[in-house]
Amino acid sequence: MIEISGLSVEYESDSTSEKVISGLNLSLNKGDSLGIIGPNGCGKTTLLHTIAGLHENYSGLLRVDTTEEKIALILQDIGLLPWKTIWKNATLGLDLGLQGNRDGVEDLLYELDLYSYRNSFPSQLSGGQKRKLGLARALAVDPEILLMDEPFVSLDEFTRESLQEKVLKLWQDRNLTMTLVTHDIEEVAFLGRNIAVLSQAPASVKTCIENKNMGTSGFRRSEEFYRVVKRTRKELP
Amino acid sequence: MKKDLARYGISFTAMLLLWWLASITVDFVLSGPQSSILPNPVKAFSTLINHWGAIWPNFVRSAARLVISLIAAIFVGATAGLIIGFEEKISRFASPILYLIYPVPKIVFLPVILILFGLGDISRIIFIFLVAVFQVAISARDAAKNISPQWIKAVRSSGGNKLQIYRHVVIPATLPSVLSSARISIGMGIAALYLAELSYTNVGLGYYINNSWKVFAYSDVFAGILAFATLGLGLYVVVEALERGLCKWNYLDK
Ligand SMILES: Nc1ncnc2c1ncn2[C@@H]1O[C@H](COP(=O)(O)OP(=O)(O)O)[C@@H](O)[C@H]1O
Numbered sequence A: 001m002i003e004i005s006g007l008s009v010e011y012e013s014d015s016t017s018e019k020v021i022s023g024l025n026l027s028l029n030k031g032d033s034l035g036i037i038g039p040n041g042c043g044k045t046t047l048l049h050t051i052a053g054l055h056e057n058y059s060g061l062l063r064v065d066t067t068e069e070k071i072a073l074i075l076q077d078i079g080l081l082p083w084k085t086i087w088k089n090a091t092l093g094l095d096l097g098l099q100g101n102r103d104g105v106e107d108l109l110y111e112l113d114l115y116s117y118r119n120s121f122p123s124q125l126s127g128g129q130k131r132k133l134g135l136a137r138a139l140a141v142d143p144e145i146l147l148m149d150e151p152f153v154s155l156d157e158f159t160r161e162s163l164q165e166k167v168l169k170l171w172q173d174r175n176l177t178m179t180l181v182t183h184d185i186e187e188v189a190f191l192g193r194n195i196a197v198l199s200q201a202p203a204s205v206k207t208c209i210e211n212k213n214m215g216t217s218g219f220r221r222s223e224e225f226y227r228v229v230k231r232t233r234k235e236l237p
Numbered sequence B: 001m002k003k004d005l006a007r008y009g010i011s012f013t014a015m016l017l018l019w020w021l022a023s024i025t026v027d028f029v030l031s032g033p034q035s036s037i038l039p040n041p042v043k044a045f046s047t048l049i050n051h052w053g054a055i056w057p058n059f060v061r062s063a064a065r066l067v068i069s070l071i072a073a074i075f076v077g078a079t080a081g082l083i084i085g086f087e088e089k090i091s092r093f094a095s096p097i098l099y100l101i102y103p104v105p106k107i108v109f110l111p112v113i114l115i116l117f118g119l120g121d122i123s124r125i126i127f128i129f130l131v132a133v134f135q136v137a138i139s140a141r142d143a144a145k146n147i148s149p150q151w152i153k154a155v156r157s158s159g160g161n162k163l164q165i166y167r168h169v170v171i172p173a174t175l176p177s178v179l180s181s182a183r184i185s186i187g188m189g190i191a192a193l194y195l196a197e198l199s200y201t202n203v204g205l206g207y208y209i210n211n212s213w214k215v216f217a218y219s220d221v222f223a224g225i226l227a228f229a230t231l232g233l234g235l236y237v238v239v240e241a242l243e244r245g246l247c248k249w250n251y252l253d254k
């Protein structure tokens, strides 16, 4: 579904150019999930934006087996539009002309406990609710690929875990291909069936860890979960 | 809302009292016909009501000149300002021009305008437009410069094109600033309107006030001033209502 090989991305300003990703290889099958972990500033956001088609200046191979419309990206700070109601934020993609159905969005808002807020504005939501709205907006356009940039950052432990469970369920129900970027070890271990550990900037994949039992019930409390966490921690740069 | 009304009532009463006091003082200090140069509020209001038939056509003409100019200034200023603020390349050339012309008192252009567009209302409208437009443009420009890149990414990553970025991000993000600059431009516009109505016309509140001065009809002068104030207040109320209606997200009780 996604195939990346020898990917390099640089940022060019007036005089200097800074290499942020260098010779990165990754691949991900349809319906699978990939958790990418790496230190702050290593290039995770840049990688996701490149996959989403927001960066045109890259070299190397980047193949995504779907149209750009079928890729949904949840931005690092969500990017909710303060002047739009919750409903209008959730249906932004549809209003911009992407495919999807509004009844589905209604169901999604019910599922994420946001329906009663549909006429409120983002500033009236809690941090967790904003994150859920970001998720609803991404899923409203029926994507095949869901890219998430540190989607649960700055949430309390309880909210974060319940949101992770929601994402897991949505992934299973909707047969999504999911990529999640984070610097939280337990998060990649919980949501990544494949875990890619990135090096310091310029980013490349340092190790790939398989996480076969991810998504099975009670996984978070299993021995296996802690083994994966431990293994991942050891690989961090 | 009730509280607002109460506060307006208190300020209004205080203003009337001060006015009255000033009027008594002037009456006391000056003597002869000049002593009535500052009539008390009751006299001014009763003149406004009694001479309403004569004032009304002037009020309508002034209101038309002002409203047309301001709508044009807000529309042109906001459009130019947000394009200049949002498009980096245009900004580099246009921003210096904007800041160069902004501080110049627009009255210096009046002779040029009169020669180019004649002595009629077109010239007056262009003059008021010029007085108001730069201020609106600069507010819109500054607001557009401060647009969060995240909002643009949100629209772009959902397949939005340039036009949609304007429609869903740039315009709503700058609207509060544009409307508050519209509010400021009402005051500037009325000052410009008064100047523009001093000559080459025999209708308009500016003309009415100026003419009343000439014939020593002081209470008519103040009736005209009250009519101006009413015009300004009416426009403020309209802009305020627009702000509340169009920028709901800024008026949430949290
Ligand atoms: N638009 C940009 N222009 C120039 N440099 C950038 C830009 N965005 C990010 N960078 C730089 O690229 C590096 C990686 O950034 P980012 O991809 O956001 O990392 P991460 O998401 O892993 O924290 C950082 O050093 C950052 O300063």
Ligand SMILES: [Mg+2]
Pocket: A044, A045, A046, A076, A149
């Ligand atoms: Mg990042």
